[in-house]
Amino acid sequence: MPRKVGLAGGFGARYGTVARRQYVEIVTGLRSKHECPRCNFQTVRRWSVGVWHCRKCGFKFAGGAYTPTTKLGEIAARATRGLMSPSTLSTELDSLRAGARVAAPIIMPAKKPRTRRKKPAAEVAEKVETKVEEETTGESEAPAEI
Ligand SMILES: [Zn+2]
Secondary structure (H helix, E strand, C coil): CCCCCCCCHHHCCCCCHHHHHHHHHHHHHHHCCECCCCCCCCCEEEEECCEEEECCCCCEEECCCCCCCCHHHHHHHHHHCCCCCHHHHHHHHHHHHHHHHHCCHHHHHHHHHHHHHHHHHHHHHHHHHHHHHHHHHHHHHHHHHC
16 A cells, blocks of 8 residues: 555544545645735744734734634624625625535545435435335225215
8 A cells, every 4th residue: 555645644534534534635735825905025924823913023913823814814804894784794704604615626526426326215205105104094084085
């Protein structure tokens, strides 16, 4: 078996492909340089969890744990400035939650064969249910005649 190298190489074959891939994506984001919101240079690096620091102008600011800005943080910043009505805030938060569900599209192709297998079983179950309904209606009519 070929030994997996990379950021998640220390994991070996453990924790699954999806978890290892997500780990690599997050950690590469942590170690790469980001754009400074003050001087717009690609000089911002993570100082600590949620704390980001620009090496060019020394600007230190609070952000996401793994990225300098998060979608939730952007919504919160706009809401704090008073540019948003409570209804638009709730719709924006709902759209963020919906996006979070879509954010894991890697798992979808693996699930497809499983749903295909389930479909014929569900069709059979529906047919059985209709048969049972027909039988029960026949029985219920019989005592009504007597
Ligand atoms: Zn800067």
